[in-house]
Amino acid sequence: MAIKVENLSYSYEQPFGEKVGALKNVSFSIKAGDFAGVMGHTGCGKTTLLQLLAGLRLPTGGRVYVNGEEINAKGYDRSGLRQRIGVVFQYPEYQLFATTVEKDVAFGLKHSGLSRQEVIARVQWALETMGFDFAKVRNQSPLALSGGEKRRVAIAGVLARKPEILIFDEPVAGLDPHGRENFLRFVKEMNQAGTTIIMASHNMEALAGYTKHLLVLEEGRLIDSGATREVFLRLQQRNNWAFGQTKAQRIATLLAEGNLALSPAVVTYDDLLSALKRELTGGGKG
Amino acid sequence: MKTLPAGQYIPGHSFLHQLDARTKILCLFLLIATVIGALSLWSYALVLAVIALLILVSRLPVRPAVAPVRGIYRFLLIVFLMNALFFGGEEVLASWGIFQLSREGIRQGFRVVGNVLLILILGNLLTMTTLPTQVTTALESLIKPLKFIGVPTEDVAIIISIAIQFIPTLVEETELIKMAQIARGARFESKKLLERAASFIPLVVPVFISAFRRADELALAMEARGYRNAKNRTRRKKEPLAPHDYCALAVCAFICLVQFLLLRNLV
Ligand SMILES: Nc1ncnc2c1ncn2[C@@H]1O[C@H](COP(=O)(O)OP(=O)(O)OP(=O)(O)O)[C@@H](O)[C@H]1O
Ligand SMILES: [Mg+2]
Numbered sequence: 001m002a003i004k005v006e007n008l009s010y011s012y013e014q015p016f017g018e019k020v021g022a023l024k025n026v027s028f029s030i031k032a033g034d035f036a037g038v039m040g041h042t043g044c045g046k047t048t049l050l051q052l053l054a055g056l057r058l059p060t061g062g063r064v065y066v067n068g069e070e071i072n073a074k075g076y077d078r079s080g081l082r083q084r085i086g087v088v089f090q091y092p093e094y095q096l097f098a099t100t101v102e103k104d105v106a107f108g109l110k111h112s113g114l115s116r117q118e119v120i121a122r123v124q125w126a127l128e129t130m131g132f133d134f135a136k137v138r139n140q141s142p143l144a145l146s147g148g149e150k151r152r153v154a155i156a157g158v159l160a161r162k163p164e165i166l167i168f169d170e171p172v173a174g175l176d177p178h179g180r181e182n183f184l185r186f187v188k189e190m191n192q193a194g195t196t197i198i199m200a201s202h203n204m205e206a207l208a209g210y211t212k213h214l215l216v217l218e219e220g221r222l223i224d225s226g227a228t229r230e231v232f233l234r235l236q237q238r239n240n241w242a243f244g245q246t247k248a249q250r251i252a253t254l255l256a257e258g259n260l261a262l263s264p265a266v267v268t269y270d271d272l273l274s275a276l277k278r279e280l281t282g283g284g285k286g
Numbered sequence: 287m288k289t290l291p292a293g294q295y296i297p298g299h300s301f302l303h304q305l306d307a308r309t310k311i312l313c314l315f316l317l318i319a320t321v322i323g324a325l326s327l328w329s330y331a332l333v334l335a336v337i338a339l340l341i342l343v344s345r346l347p348v349r350p351a352v353a354p355v356r357g358i359y360r361f362l363l364i365v366f367l368m369n370a371l372f373f374g375g376e377e378v379l380a381s382w383g384i385f386q387l388s389r390e391g392i393r394q395g396f397r398v399v400g401n402v403l404l405i406l407i408l409g410n411l412l413t414m415t416t417l418p419t420q421v422t423t424a425l426e427s428l429i430k431p432l433k434f435i436g437v438p439t440e441d442v443a444i445i446i447s448i449a450i451q452f453i454p455t456l457v458e459e460t461e462l463i464k465m466a467q468i469a470r471g472a473r474f475e476s477k478k479l480l481e482r483a484a485s486f487i488p489l490v491v492p493v494f495i496s497a498f499r500r501a502d503e504l505a506l507a508m509e510a511r512g513y514r515n516a517k518n519r520t521r522r523k524k525e526p527l528a529p530h531d532y533c534a535l536a537v538c539a540f541i542c543l544v545q546f547l548l549l550r551n552l553v
Contacts, residue, residue, distance in 0.1 A: 051465065054469055056465045056468065056469060079471075079473075082468065082469060082470075082471060083471070085469075086469070086470070087466070087469040087470075089462065089465070089466045089469075092466065094463065094466075094492055094495075094496055095463055095466040095467060095470075095488075095492055096492065097487060097488045097491035097492050097495075098488075107470065107471070107472070107488065108470035108471040108472075109471070110471065111471055111473065112471070143495065157470055158469075158470055161470065161471065
């Protein structure tokens with residue numbers, strides 16, 4: 001499913017009738033099957049943007065189109081949209097409430113029209129996809145699980161609806177490095193299986209290593225967008241944007257300062273590794 | 287569009303802002319007494335005039351100041367109906383089974399709803415012109431006499447102020463969780479009463495859990511920052527009330543007296 005956004009704006013109302021512009025005139029499009037990242041400093045409007053894309057807030061200006069249809073138009077089938085867009089909020093573990101893991105994951109399927117058997121099969125699939133042993137976990141209380149497990153249960157609850165677009169808000173915050181890699185690999189697999197992914201994150205490595213395209217927000221404005229690698233290289237040119245750099249980029253910069261300029265330009269650890277290999281083997285031969 | 291939690295502090299330098307928080311709390315109680323004792327339309331007119339004057343003096347924007355009116359009209363409608371239908375009385379206008387609509391019932395309904403609204407707006411004016419910390423300190427010093435009968439007054443004051451400060455956070459949290467549940471297919475707008483009530487479980491349970499979690503974290507943080515108990519904390523120097531505080535108190539006491547002695551039995 002493709003998403004297109006035109007001149008999207010959103011302001012939060014404050015006391016005194018003062019408005020806080022959280023998004024200002026943002027336009028972009030995301031193709032079906034894409035893996036798009038949203039990047040920017042804290043408070044730049046990432047969460048607001050994701051909520052608007054999912055049709056959870058009404059924009060104060062501009063339009064959001066999903067598959068060419070405007071989602072905030074009168075008569076648009078919102079519950080159908082919710083079925084097709086899954087949202088994993090920041091700290092999704094806080095939305096758990098049911099008495100058992102199985103019931104919590106099945107919650108989103110209540111109005112889906114699936115039979116009991118189908119619901120159980122879906123729940124099993126979703127939990128197993130998130131790495132659980134279904135038989136073991138199904139009757140446990142979700143609130144008695146560890147933080148990381150809770151998060152996986154919450155994500156399973158979103159997956160169970162088989163959304164065509166998956167939106168993640170800061171999904172790797174609070175995960176250990178191992179859990180982070182596992183999670184990102186899993187998201188990548190979902191994407192390869194055809195799900196469109198939109199992911200907001202502060203984690204440069206996650207954005208650089210996994211997304212195909214990037215949207216960069218600054219104070220509510222879209223200041224850059226395009227293929228991930230190009231965006232990272234462009235941000236490197238902006239001297240005031242120290243934020244938009246991966247660790248590999250910083251290492252490459254340090255190496256360049258020490259007279260070891262690597263080419264082509266480095267963005268990810270993989271780039272760094274292969275550039276170094278080329279440098280060393282090339283140096284050995286020459 | 288998100289609605290703001292009512293009663294948020296708005297900085298300013300108006301007369302109302304400058305009054306001592308203790309004065310404002312005492313005045314609030316006097317005016318609440320005035321409202322609760324009101325029987326005649328004259329009393330209500332008086333209170334309305336006082337509120338209008340206070341909003342003018344405080345230079346607060348009108349809309350947020352009367353915000354509680356917007357938020358809870360459904361609740362008020364129910365309160366009104368309960369009163370109107372169950373109050374009984376002599377002049378029965380209509381009746382369905384156990385429900386009786388009487389003139390007294392309708393009057394009572396208006397009275398209760400009016401009282402709730404006026405008290406909310408008055409309370410709102412207090413919290414919009416007074417910092418939460420000032421409210422705490424003031425409460426603390428106002429309930430100090432209770433110390434002699436063994437009430438841990440400082441702790442009580444802190445509990446009250448924490449509760450007040452938690453409200454905006456909880457409102458925001460509730461909104462986020464509601465959004466998260468809607469995103470995964472929750473429906474809050476079912477027409478059937480039972481279904482509707484059940485649909486709130488996915489909202490209420492996480493909000494409660496999160497409130498307890500926050501309380502727990504706060505308790506840990508307070509302890510980590512050295513909060514033991516009220517007894518060993520350093521005392522603040524007592525500030526005397528200023529002349530304008532005494533004036534404000536006198537005016538409110540006067541309004542209260544006028545209401546109880548003169549207006550109460552006017553028709
Ligand atoms: N509920 C709200 N009421 C008022 N203002 C808000 C609200 N939520 C966000 N804002 C403001 O809108 C702006 C954008 O917030 P948003 O949460 O979208 O940022 P973000 O990029 O997701 O930040 P973070 O990286 O910290 O999650 C911020 O300036 C914030 O102060
Ligand atoms: Mg955010």
